[in-house]
Amino acid sequence: MASARLREPAGVRWTLRVITIAYVFLLVVWPVSLVVKYTFEDGLTALSTSLSDPAVTTALRLTALVAVTSVILNLVFGVGISLLLVRYEFPGKRILSALIDLPLSVSPVVVGLALLLVFNPRTGLFGPGLSAAGIEVIFASPGMIMATVFVALPLVIREVVPVLEEIGDEQEQASRSLGANAVQTFRRITLPSIKWAVVYGVVLSLARSLGEYGAVKVVSGNIVEQTQTATLVVESKYQGFEQSTAYATAFLLAAASVICIIVVSILRPKESS
Amino acid sequence: MSIEIKDINKKFGDFVALEDVSLNIPTGQLTALLGPSGGGKSTLLRIIAGLESTDEGTVHIEGVEATHLPPQKRNVGFVFQHYAAFKHMSVAKNVAFGLEIRKRSKAETKKRVEELLELVHLSQFSHRLPSQLSGGQRQRMALARALAVEPTVLLLDEPFGALDAKVRKELREWLRRLHDEVHVTTVFVTHDQEEALEVSDEIVVINEGRIEQIGSPDQLYDAPANDFVMSFLGPVTKLQNKLIRPHDIDVFTSGEVAGAVPGEVVRLLRVGFEVRLTVRPSGADTGHELAAPGDADEVTVILTRSHARELRLDVGSRVWLAPNRGATMVPVIRVVSSA
Numbered sequence: 001m002a003s004a005r006l007r008e009p010a011g012v013r014w015t016l017r018v019i020t021i022a023y024v025f026l027l028v029v030w031p032v033s034l035v036v037k038y039t040f041e042d043g044l045t046a047l048s049t050s051l052s053d054p055a056v057t058t059a060l061r062l063t064a065l066v067a068v069t070s071v072i073l074n075l076v077f078g079v080g081i082s083l084l085l086v087r088y089e090f091p092g093k094r095i096l097s098a099l100i101d102l103p104l105s106v107s108p109v110v111v112g113l114a115l116l117l118v119f120n121p122r123t124g125l126f127g128p129g130l131s132a133a134g135i136e137v138i139f140a141s142p143g144m145i146m147a148t149v150f151v152a153l154p155l156v157i158r159e160v161v162p163v164l165e166e167i168g169d170e171q172e173q174a175s176r177s178l179g180a181n182a183v184q185t186f187r188r189i190t191l192p193s194i195k196w197a198v199v200y201g202v203v204l205s206l207a208r209s210l211g212e213y214g215a216v217k218v219v220s221g222n223i224v225e226q227t228q229t230a231t232l233v234v235e236s237k238y239q240g241f242e243q244s245t246a247y248a249t250a251f252l253l254a255a256a257s258v259i260c261i262i263v264v265s266i267l268r269p270k271e272s273s
Numbered sequence: 274m275s276i277e278i279k280d281i282n283k284k285f286g287d288f289v290a291l292e293d294v295s296l297n298i299p300t301g302q303l304t305a306l307l308g309p310s311g312g313g314k315s316t317l318l319r320i321i322a323g324l325e326s327t328d329e330g331t332v333h334i335e336g337v338e339a340t341h342l343p344p345q346k347r348n349v350g351f352v353f354q355h356y357a358a359f360k361h362m363s364v365a366k367n368v369a370f371g372l373e374i375r376k377r378s379k380a381e382t383k384k385r386v387e388e389l390l391e392l393v394h395l396s397q398f399s400h401r402l403p404s405q406l407s408g409g410q411r412q413r414m415a416l417a418r419a420l421a422v423e424p425t426v427l428l429l430d431e432p433f434g435a436l437d438a439k440v441r442k443e444l445r446e447w448l449r450r451l452h453d454e455v456h457v458t459t460v461f462v463t464h465d466q467e468e469a470l471e472v473s474d475e476i477v478v479i480n481e482g483r484i485e486q487i488g489s490p491d492q493l494y495d496a497p498a499n500d501f502v503m504s505f506l507g508p509v510t511k512l513q514n515k516l517i518r519p520h521d522i523d524v525f526t527s528g529e530v531a532g533a534v535p536g537e538v539v540r541l542l543r544v545g546f547e548v549r550l551t552v553r554p555s556g557a558d559t560g561h562e563l564a565a566p567g568d569a570d571e572v573t574v575i576l577t578r579s580h581a582r583e584l585r586l587d588v589g590s591r592v593w594l595a596p597n598r599g600a601t602m603v604p605v606i607r608v609v610s611s612a
Contacts, residue, residue, distance in 0.1 A: 170355060173351070175370070176323075177324070177347075178345075179371050179375055
């Protein structure tokens with residue numbers, strides 16, 4: 001039997017299992033469970049006090065705004081860029097494809113700094129002009145959204161591109177020959193085929209956008225009750241000896257991410273069937 | 274004339290796909306574009322459909338200048354080799370697609386879909402998804418979908434290429450009967466000469482981006498314009514430096530027939546009802562150099578089994594070969610590619 005021959009001896013198997021479990025436990029399960037434990041040390045008091053703290057509530061609202069806006073932007077441009085990359089030939093296509101992976105390799109802090117250089121109201125490239133027109137980018141939500149969009153940019157594209165490549169363009173050509181124009185073809189043929197990849201990409205970008213810290217910290221200015229997102233609140237509360245509030249906010253962020261992961265794992269089997 | 278193609282040139286990079294192709298396809302007929310893979314026949318079909326653009330030349334469909342029309346404005350039905358079924362839609366929805374795009378009323382669409390599914394014998398499968406159908410059924414669904422919009426021309430790109438031999442034969446006959454019922458101008462691409470000979474009213478032989486010959490199946494088979502057409506339409510062998518079909522050679526075992534080529538049977542292979550002989554001509558008698566074993570100058574002859582028995586043929590038998598009366602023969606001009 002091929003499968004029997006491929007089996008490692010029992011000792012090796014058990015050692016590998018123990019190492020993996022210990023690794024995941026020490027790195028992920030234990031620290032995260034400590035956050036949960038400290039949050040609920042005094043029952044629900046930590047959660048209720050932090051939810052009545054205006055610094056926390058504004059931050060949560062701002063996080064939701066920034067995350068949802070950047071997910072929508074990344075959804076629209078992600079699907080558009082995916083179609084461009086898969087269905088069209090143009091010079092510079094490979095460079096564009098490589099550039100899209102850049103946010104995964106560049107430190108978010110660098111992203112924040114780069115945005116600061118371009119949009120800084122006093123010395124930036126576009127900053128003074130925009131500032132004169134009354135549009136604030138840096139130390140305001142537009143800059144934070146830009147930073148988040150940048151960081152989560154590849155997630156939708158990297159989900160959608162392989163699916164588009166796999167389904168090919170014959171169905172789209174058939175649709176065109178049956179009289180459908182480009183918009184009708186996209187809505188009736190392409191979109192239903194890539195639906196699950198899009199949903200999966202959106203969930204991943206949402207999780208990423210909720211948790212962004214470095215890039216947002218640089219461009220937001222970290223102003224309490226104004227430009228502080230949930231991740232920034234966690235950091236400043238922790239430094240300001242309000243540990244219980246920090247734990248509670250951290251718990252809420254972790255819970256959102258866990259819900260995202262659960263949603264993904266429910267969607268996944270549907271995607272493969 | 275339903276489709277008029279004039280002076281079409283098409284290149285993909287350095288590769289010349291079509292070179293100065295002009296062709297008129299008459300209304301209501303079933304025309305086959307026949308040729309080897311990579312010869313440009315699919316490109317020509319896709320240009321007619323608007324799925325590919327031309328570098329030069331014009332396309333008219335039913336008198337309408339269509340060269341630069343997008344595919345959705347040409348009113349052509351296109352059937353793909355790999356079906357291109359809309360995977361997320363039921364069979365009925367697939368067929369209804371073109372009608373829904375044209376905003377036909379619900380009742381009309383429903384009636385038309387039912388008619389078409391009846392025509393392609395898929396009525397009982399209307400609620401299934403394409404993934405639940407066999408290859409042949411999927412292709413029939415694709416045909417119904419293309420016919421639903423009442424196209425002026427129906428274009429089929431190697432429609433049976435992905436099917437197994439038996440289903441392919443069935444669908445071939447079925448396509449012929451369907452065409453006799455519907456009478457829509459139909460153009461189909463194939464590399465299978467048997468398919469082209471069996472199904473079509475007219476065959477266009479295309480090779481290396483050029484049209485080699487246009488004619489009815491009989492014309493092409495009986496009077497091929499050149500050695501390429503001759504060798505592509507069926508098996509050929511060389512006798513007295515001319516191309517001839519192996520079953521058009523008479524075999525004699527005794528006596529000198531005037532003009533016959535003497536030789537020796539070197540191989541004998543029986544396949545079903547036919548016997549394939551490989552005969553090595555005796556060089557001295559033909560005036561040629563003595564042929565080496567396995568040389569291309571060996572002649573292939575096909576006989577029926579009973580005929581071979583009657584002649585008591587076996588390996589080593591001495592035979593004389595002569596062309597049949599009425600045999601099609603084409604002088605060898607260039608190297609013959611095996612089809």
